[in-house]
Amino acid sequence: DGGITQSPKYLFRKEGQNVTLSCEQNLNHDAMYWYRQDPGQGLRLIYYSQIVNDFQKGDIAEGYSVSREKKESFPLTVTSAQKNPTAFYLCASSVGTGGLEQYFGPGTRLTVT
Amino acid sequence: GEDVEQSLFLSVREGDSSVINCTYTDSSSTYLYWYKQEPGAGLQLLTYIFSNMDMKQDQRLTVLLNKKDKHLSLRIADTQTGDSAIYFCAENEGQGGKLIFGQGTELSVKP
Numbered sequence: 264d265g266g267i268t269q270s271p272k273y274l275f276r277k278e279g280q281n282v283t284l285s286c287e288q289n290l291n292h293d294a295m296y297w298y299r300q301d302p303g304q305g306l307r308l309i310y311y312s313q314i315v316n317d318f319q320k321g322d323i324a325e326g327y328s329v330s331r332e333k334k335e336s337f338p339l340t341v342t343s344a345q346k347n348p349t350a351f352y353l354c355a356s357s358v359g360t361g362g363l364e365q366y367f368g369p370g371t372r373l374t375v376t
Numbered sequence: 377g378e379d380v381e382q383s384l385f386l387s388v389r390e391g392d393s394s395v396i397n398c399t400y401t402d403s404s405s406t407y408l409y410w411y412k413q414e415p416g417a418g419l420q421l422l423t424y425i426f427s428n429m430d431m432k433q434d435q436r437l438t439v440l441l442n443k444k445d446k447h448l449s450l451r452i453a454d455t456q457t458g459d460s461a462i463y464f465c466a467e468n469e470g471q472g473g474k475l476i477f478g479q480g481t482e483l484s485v486k487p
Contacts, residue, residue, distance in 0.1 A: 267418075298477075305380070305464060305477035306419075321474070353418055365475060367411075367418035 266290065267368035269354050274373045276348075284339045284371045286354035295337035296355040296365065299323060306353060312337055341373065348375045382465055382478035389486055394452040396481045398465030401446060405467040408441060409475070410450045413462045422450070422463075452483075460485045 267288045276282045294313050298306040308321030312331040326345025331337055341348045351372050355365040380400045388394045406427055411419040425432045425439045432439045438451040462480040
């Protein structure tokens with residue numbers, strides 16, 4: 264089955280720790296995206312990557328880092344510098360950068376205490 | 377910057393039609409999208425419309441686009457309890473792949 268997987272579904276961390284969220288796709292898509300969703304709000308773009316070994320900051324990149332060493336993988340690290348890390352994180356991918364159809368993973372809910 | 381606005385809640389009776397509205401600001405958007413999110417899940421693309429179209433119909437879904445007023449709507453005919461979810465409107469930023477999402481409209485379908 265083709266699709267996007269995110270793991271784990273729930274993640275708990277102590278304040279001050281870095282944490283890495285996994286995103287893998289087997290759709291052979293070039294572009295991948297990370298969004299953050301807070302209750303009652305739309306999705307906000309953290310980082311996106313249009314091609315391997317290249318990525319751009321989105322609207323709320325501060326306190327986050329990414330890598331794109333392989334086409335199918337786009338991990339997101341939430342660093343201790345992120346002031347309000349507790350949120351629902353969604354990864355997406357699309358065939359190209361025209362953004363025609365973005366396919367979303369099931370999300371990871373991160374809770375930092 | 378670009379902005380997308382939606383009303384937050386809509387409640388309808390099963391079997392009625394639902395109309396979810398959205399306004400956007402970026403007139404250069406190529407595509408406008410409707411996504412559905414069920415509780416605790418990712419987003420599912422429902423439909424999209426190209427900016428040079430006025431209407432698109434797909435089974436129970438009808439999308440209307442008024443470019444002059446920058447208004448997009450999604451009509452769901454014969455709404456079912458399984459349609460209860462949050463619906464997001466989104467536009468692509470300029471010609472690129474970045475999407476700008478509205479806050480989402482929570483649709484509640486009562487039996």
